[in-house]
Amino acid sequence: MSRIDTALGALKTQNRKALIPFVTAGFPYADITPDLMHGMAEAGADVIELGVPFSDPSADGPVIQKAGDRALGFGIGLVQVLAMVKTFRERNTTTPVVLMGYANPIERYDQKHGTDAFVRDASAAGVDGVLVVDYPPEECEAFAAALRAHGMDLIFLLAPTSTDERMAQVARVASGYVYYVSLKGVTGAGTLDVGQVEAMLPRIRAHVSIPVGVGFGIRDAETARAIGQSADAVVIGSKIIQLIENEPHEKVVAVAAQFLRTIRKALDA
DSSP states (O other): OOHHHHHHHHHHHTTOOEEEEEEETTOSSTTOHHHHHHHHHHTTOSSEEEEOOOSSOTTOOHHHHHHHHHHHHTTOOHHHHHHHHHHHHTTOSSSOEEEEEOHHHHHHHHHHHOTTHHHHHHHHHTOOEEEETTOOGGGOHHHHHHHHHTTOEEEOEEOTTOOHHHHHHHHHHOOSOEEEEOSSSSTTOSOOOHHHHHHHHHHHHTTOOSOEEEESSOOSHHHHHHHHTTOSEEEEOHHHHHHHTTSOGGGHHHHHHHHHHHHHHHHHO
16 A cells, blocks of 8 residues: 555545645755655645656646746756655655656656666655656556556546546556546646536546545635535645745745645635
């Protein structure tokens, strides 16, 4: 059983919903990420999604693209991201960490460090799950098996346009949780339609037996509470990035943690 299964299973028995914040690794300062992860965990995060900076992020809106560009400017790549997770694990051995990103950095990592090096090194660092935006499920069975063999989950996105066939394909290889993208478009775009999300989740659960998280467009406690009525987890990224973008180094962790405490309180209400 992975750390993600353990964490989400415990929440289910308590009839509570998971809070999953997303931050870009190495943003807004190159050295801030482990401390930021600790602050988020202490504020009530149940899983932490860590964005791997990439130069051509097809699913990310302007806010997260800008954060990724800034991190790339600091020289943050997959090697540095794994080191951040390893540092986080020195003090926190329970909060699951999911790397979210794209195929190119992973495949380049294996080219440089050897076949299956990413899976080996991610496991050694303490990563619990991987979400690769541009890996289709029908091409991921070997990768999913390799991750599971090392105690890690492969997480997939589903969207309002996902067909029943695609949901069934995802269900065959996904573990940990699936991430339902509540909007057509990129992160941070548009206004979330709670009714549309509520209507979609039963369709997803007809195929998928693992927890369903919902993200893209959740920006405040009210929306998080509404989504938490039907989803198993709430994912928040762009809003956190916006809140910490211009903060001085010494205030970043406190600002992110204070925001997450308001979301945690709303989910638990």
